[in-house]
Amino acid sequence: MNAEGLVEVVLPGKVEPEGLRIRLGAVPRPGPGEVVIRTEATGVSFAEQQMRRGRYYDQPPFPFVPGYDLVGTVLATGEGVEPGLAGARVAALVKVGGWASHVRVEAADVVPVPEGVAPAEAETLVVNGVTAWQMLHRKARVRAGHTVVVHGANGGVGSVLVQLARAAGAHVIGTASARHHDALRAQGVVPVDYRAGDLAARIRALAPGGVDAVFDHVGGSGITGSWRLLAPGGTLVSYGSAATRDAEGSKQWPVLKLLFRVLLWNALPNRRRAYFYNVWAGRALSRDRFRSRLRGDLTQVFAALQRGEVTARIAARLPLTRAADALRLAESGTVAGKVVLIP
Known part of the structure; x- marks a missing residue:
């Protein structure tokens, strides 16, 4: 096994993408209860963009290997792991460590990838897919006939949200820059240019009675506008703070402010709800329950892919050794879907 050699990308500190090291x-080697995965695809998410700025709210100390999720083949199994797992294609959500040719993870954390699903396609739906599924179905409980707003409808999570919402029978209003509007219309989405001024007013014109759910990754001061778009009984799901990506100061403060707003809104006497979504929520309290939910939800996403309800939006495929180029491309805001790294 060691003859293959390990290749990994290291984030040494607060650097420009070109500062990444190989x-x-x-x-x-796998320890008890662990497997070693030979990575076939990993990806660039918003988390890594924040991490390189030192802005991800619970990132580890520098230096470390970034990489939020991966898909690959089990190369070796440790003591106590079913030997038959070797050779299986699996997905794993790891938060850090995925930008490597080989990754060691606990066997209980891997999720089988269905036969016929290519590694890069599956990779686009690991963190993005499970995030979209859980926000849509576990938090907002979107049903047929609902009207929802998806901010960043062309992005990694947003593009999956749009497709899953449409598959659930919802009407979707999606914010994106004008160059993505034709693609959104082709999916049955009503596009709104977020750069054209008074975004909330233009969305209210499309849904005068309010909407049933808003999915907001932007955060910052604009989160109040998202809350005001809700109809009675509606749900706001906040899942990021892209507006403060380049801010200085505490990396925890933007998230804490969002949490405070959510608590305040939920304490008000109204029929609307707000959530701050974190894919890792509940893991510390019950790892077994967290794993079961993750496995079940990601399996549902892969099934939606196989049914054609969701397509894998691969913005670009680059070698792992070109992680700097991949990160720069993902941060450019010019691509639709996910940038995938191939070791």
Whole structure:
């Protein structure tokens, strides 16, 4: 196993993408209850963009290997792991460590990838897919006939949200820059240019009675506008703070402010609800329950892919050794879908 050699990308500190480093080493060996995955695809998400700025609210100390999720083949199994798992294609949500040719994870954390689903396609739907599924079905409980707003409808999570919402029978209003509007219309989405001024007023014109759900990754001061778009009984799901990506100061403060707003709104005597979504919520309290929910929800997303309800939106495929180019491309805001790294 060690003859293969390990290749991983290291984030040494607060650097521009070109400051990423490539490190070589020995392939790790699995410990008890662990597997080693030979990575076939990993991706660039908003989390890594924040991490390189030191802005992700619970990132580890520098230096570390970024990479929120991955898809690959089990190369080796540790003591106590079913030996038959070796050779299986699996997905894993790891938060950090995914930008590597080989990754060691707990066997209980891997999710089988269905036969016939290519690694890069599956990778686009790991963190993005489970995030979209859980926000749509576990938090907002969107049903046929609902009207929802998806901010960043062309992005990694947003593009999956749009498709899952349409598959659920919802009407979708999607915010995006004008160059993505034709693609959104082709999916049955009503596009709104977020750069054209008074975004909330233009959305209210499309849904005068309010909407049933808003999915907001932007955060910042604009979150209040999202809350005001809700109809009675509506749900706001906040899942990021893209507006403060380049801000200085505490990396926890933007998230804490969002949490405070959510608590305040939910304490008011009204029929609307707000959530701050975190894919890792509940893991510390019950790891088994967290794993079961993750496995079940990601399996549902992969099934939606196989049924054609969701398509894998791959913005670009680049070698792992070109992680700097991939990160720069993902941060450019010019692509639709997810930038995928292929070790």
